[in-house]
Amino acid sequence: xxxxxxxxxxxxxxxxxxxxxxxxxxxxxxxxxxxxxxxxxxxxxxxxxxxxxxxxxxxxxxxxxxxxxxxxxxxxxxxxxxxxxxxxxxxxxxxxxxxxxxxxxxxxxxxxxxxxxxxxxxxxxxxxxxxxxxxxxxxxxxxxxxxxxxxxxxxxxxxxxxxxxxxxxxxxxxxxxxxxxxxxxxxxxxxxxxxxxxxxxxxxxxxxxxxxxxxxxxxxxxxxxxxxxxxxxxxxxxxxxxxxxxxxxxxxxxxxxxxxxxxxxxxxxxxxxxxxxxxxxxxxxxxxxxxxxxxxxxxxxxxxxxxxxxxxxxxxxxxxxxxxxxxxxxxxxxxxxxxxxxxxxxxxxxxxxxxxxxxxxx
Numbered sequence: 001x002x003x004x005x006x007x008x009x010x011x012x013x014x015x016x017x018x019x020x021x022x023x024x025x026x027x028x029x030x031x032x033x034x035x036x037x038x039x040x041x042x043x044x045x046x047x048x049x050x051x052x053x054x055x056x057x058x059x060x061x062x063x064x065x066x067x068x069x070x071x072x073x074x075x076x077x078x079x080x081x082x083x084x085x086x087x088x089x090x091x092x093x094x095x096x097x098x099x100x101x102x103x104x105x106x107x108x109x110x111x112x113x114x115x116x117x118x119x120x121x122x123x124x125x126x127x128x129x130x131x132x133x134x135x136x137x138x139x140x141x142x143x144x145x146x147x148x149x150x151x152x153x154x155x156x157x158x159x160x161x162x163x164x165x166x167x168x169x170x171x172x173x174x175x176x177x178x179x180x181x182x183x184x185x186x187x188x189x190x191x192x193x194x195x196x197x198x199x200x201x202x203x204x205x206x207x208x209x210x211x212x213x214x215x216x217x218x219x220x221x222x223x224x225x226x227x228x229x230x231x232x233x234x235x236x237x238x239x240x241x242x243x244x245x246x247x248x249x250x251x252x253x254x255x256x257x258x259x260x261x262x263x264x265x266x267x268x269x270x271x272x273x274x275x276x277x278x279x280x281x282x283x284x285x286x287x288x289x290x291x292x293x294x295x296x297x298x299x300x301x302x303x304x305x306x307x308x309x310x311x312x313x314x315x316x317x318x319x320x321x322x323x324x325x326x327x328x329x330x331x332x333x334x335x336x337x338x339x340x341x342x343x344x345x346x347x348x349x350x351x352x353x354x355x356x357x358x359x360x361x362x
Contacts, residue, residue, distance in 0.1 A: 003042040005101065006033065006137060008111025009119055010048035010056050019058055027141035027151055029113045030059055034067035035150035043106070044072045045099065047115075049079065075099075082116045089122045096131040108134025109155065177204055180233070181226050203227045204234055209305070209325040220328040221288065227326060228284040237324060239283025244276050247292040254297050255313050259304075265314025275312060277304055280323040287327040 008030065015030045017023035034041050044063065048056045053076070060072040077091055101108060110127045112120045126132045136156040142149035177200040178193075179186075187193060202208055210227065212220040221243070228241040249257055256265075260275025277285060290298070304310040305325055309318045 003106045004040060004109065005043040005045065005106045005134075006041050006109045006111055007045040007099075007123075007132060007134070008033075008047065008113070008137075009115030009123075010046055010052055010059060011114035012048075012052050012055065014114055015059050016055055023062075027149075028059070028062075029111075029139050029151075031062050031066065032141075032150040033111065033137070033139050033153060034063050034070050036153060039153055041067065041070045044070055046072055046074050047077055047095070048074065049082075050076055083118050085118050085122070088116075088118050089125065092119075092122050092126060093131060096126055101133060103133045108132065109137035110134050111137045111139070113137075113139045174200060174204075177230060177234075180230050181223065183226065199223075199227065200230070203230050204236075207236075207324050209327065212326065212328040214328075221286075224286045224326045224328065228286075231284065231324070237283050239281055239323070240279070241284050241286065242276050242280040242323075243286045243288060245288045247289045249293065249297070251294075254293065255300075258297060259300065259310050260312040260315075260319075262312060262314035265312075269314070273312075277301075277310060277323065278312075278319055278321045281321040283323060285323045285325055287325070290327045 011029055015028045017026045017028060030044075030046065033039065034044065046056060046060070056074050060074065063070055063072055075095065077095060079087055079091065081087060110123050110132050112123050115123070123132070124136065127134060127136055137153060138156065139151055139153045141151040174197075178196050181196050181200060181203075199210070202210060210224075212224060214220055224243075225241055228237065231237045244258070246254075255261075256269070256273060256275070258276055260273045260278055261269050263269055263272050287301070290301070293301070300310060304321070308322050309320050311318050
């Protein structure tokens with residue numbers, strides 16, 4: 001039989017009590033989880049800050065009194081700001097990498113009742129990602145008037161496939177999304193259906209750029225607009241769908257149309273122009289035939305995708321535009337494949353999805 005290890009934070013408020021007989025009249029989650037007859041805790045990994053070292057000692061002593069078989073391991077982790085998600089997650093991730101755990105010999109439960117909300121979320125994420133190879137444990141006080149009772153406990157298994165109702169709702173949501181992309185038209189082509197399923201997953205869950213490939217007339221523009229509409233339904237974008245036919249853009253006109261310009265930037269620039277990239281702020285930018293653009297424009301677009309910033313023509317300061325990207329092409333031309341390789345290598349745009357719409361429809 002495997003031993004049981006519980007990992008959790010010391011509750012600086014919930015576990016605190018006056019050091020005297022009266023403390024046993026209060027429900028303290030860390031102490032109480034070792035008092036359940038049906039939950040034998042062999043090892044308790046207790047995380048706390050330096051400021052709560054004395055409380056941790058009191059709690060450890062009380063656990064030794066009520067559950068002598070439980071070994072308490074105290075680990076000090078200090079946070080400059082316990083509500084700073086980046087700091088808390090980073091330090092907890094470092095902690096999990098040094099923590100001695102043997103899933104073959106012990107079951108692991110991660111106690112998420114104590115700690116700040118940020119700490120609880122971080123423990124959840126680390127458990128879901130298997131940095132902590134266990135399940136989530138929740139405890140709560142008894143609903144009876146007897147405060148000395150240990151309360152109740154429950155274990156949450158993150159394998160959602162075990163929960164039929166949740167799995168059914170996820171499946172229904174996916175079917176609704178794929179039907180939306182196909183405009184409600186049922187199709188029997190396996191390749192086409194597989195492609196739409198892939199697009200639905202990407203459109204619903206990530207900001208990855210999408211490259212649609214295929215000949216003129218295959219329906220790429222219509223599909224691009226449906227992807228934007230699906231993202232809008234799922235509240236992933238709030239802004240407009242901005243379509244740019246890159247094949248019609250040349251020279252200064254291309255730079256002005258894409259990035260905007262300031263009055264007087266070039267001959268004929270009689271007024272400021274925001275540009276299409278800025279118009280797509282908060283929405284989706286669809287670049288039709290991006291390979292037809294000049295190399296200078298492609299380089300500037302790549303930087304705008306990576307940094308969400310660009311410099312309008314004639315401007316002294318950059319402007320920001322947070323947009324999601326879709327592109328399409330009919331054919332591969334010199335330099336285009338390399339441009340998309342650069343997009344894939346950039347940190348902000350990893351996971352570009354290439355979809356050959358023409359072949360999938362056959």
